[in-house]
Amino acid sequence: MKAEKTFVVLASGRGSNFQAIIDRVSDGYIPAVCTALITDNPDAYAIERARAAGIPGEVVAFRSFTNKQLYESALIAAIQKYDPDLVVLAGYMRILGSEVVRRYSGRMVNIHPSLLPSFAGLHAQDQAIQYGVKVAGCTVHFVTEDMDAGPVIIQRTVPVLEGDDGDILADRILVEEHKAFPEAIRLFFEERLRIEGRAVRISSSPSLNRCD
Ligand code: GAR
Numbered sequence: 001m002k003a004e005k006t007f008v009v010l011a012s013g014r015g016s017n018f019q020a021i022i023d024r025v026s027d028g029y030i031p032a033v034c035t036a037l038i039t040d041n042p043d044a045y046a047i048e049r050a051r052a053a054g055i056p057g058e059v060v061a062f063r064s065f066t067n068k069q070l071y072e073s074a075l076i077a078a079i080q081k082y083d084p085d086l087v088v089l090a091g092y093m094r095i096l097g098s099e100v101v102r103r104y105s106g107r108m109v110n111i112h113p114s115l116l117p118s119f120a121g122l123h124a125q126d127q128a129i130q131y132g133v134k135v136a137g138c139t140v141h142f143v144t145e146d147m148d149a150g151p152v153i154i155q156r157t158v159p160v161l162e163g164d165d166g167d168i169l170a171d172r173i174l175v176e177e178h179k180a181f182p183e184a185i186r187l188f189f190e191e192r193l194r195i196e197g198r199a200v201r202i203s204s205s206p207s208l209n210r211c212d
Helices: 016-026 045-053 068-080 098-103 124-131 166-189
Strands: 006-010 033-039 057-059 086-089 108-112 135-142 152-159 193-196 199-202
Touching: 006 016, 016 033, 016 045, 016 166, 033 045, 033 068, 045 057, 068 098, 086 166, 108 166, 124 166, 135 166, 152 166, 152 199
Parallel strands: 006 033, 006 086, 033 057, 086 108
Antiparallel strands: 108 135, 135 152, 193 199
16 A cells, blocks of 8 residues: 555646646645656656656657557556556646546546636637636636536636736736645645535545544
8 A cells, every 4th residue: 555645747848837736745735745747748848847856757748659549548557657646737738538537537637727617728818818807817627528627626816917918917827826736736635625516625624534
């Protein structure tokens, strides 16, 4: 049996959320260990961050597979190797197929840079600017087969200010992402999250070991 709870992070690029998460493991806020960074992109800066932190980095390069099914089989194998309690999608920019999503149902979380259900999909911050909303933010949610549509764990808001463009707004939202994601992961490992239909109930104190 594993002594500690573990998670793996999937990231496709810069990896600032990955960094924020592992920093909060290091300072003891997240009561679990990050055992791997897995990326679909061999050029992802997240790989450098993993190396610097002494965390194994696995590249499952989407481009080296002839179809999505083969890619996903390799991805599942890479995740399974670490047998994680939780899979964290931190700027992982591919839509996962149903096999992966079902396998980790209730144990896979994603962050999205909008207040879902508004502005799902790519370029969420630009979508918010174009729509003209006055409040934006980020959402951490459980992953389901429908893109950016799983039960919401945490949302944090930011104002949209006169003169903002997508990049300025993205930077403001990112500050909140770096708080929201560690918080959601901590709640998961404290066993305080319960999915009830579309909603996630958050209990106020860590659940006790029960016999029932
Ligand atoms: C973050 O803003 C994250 O919310 C977004 O990509 C960025 C990754 O930044 N994810 C999505 O848009 C997923 N649909 P990071 O690599 O610095 O963490």
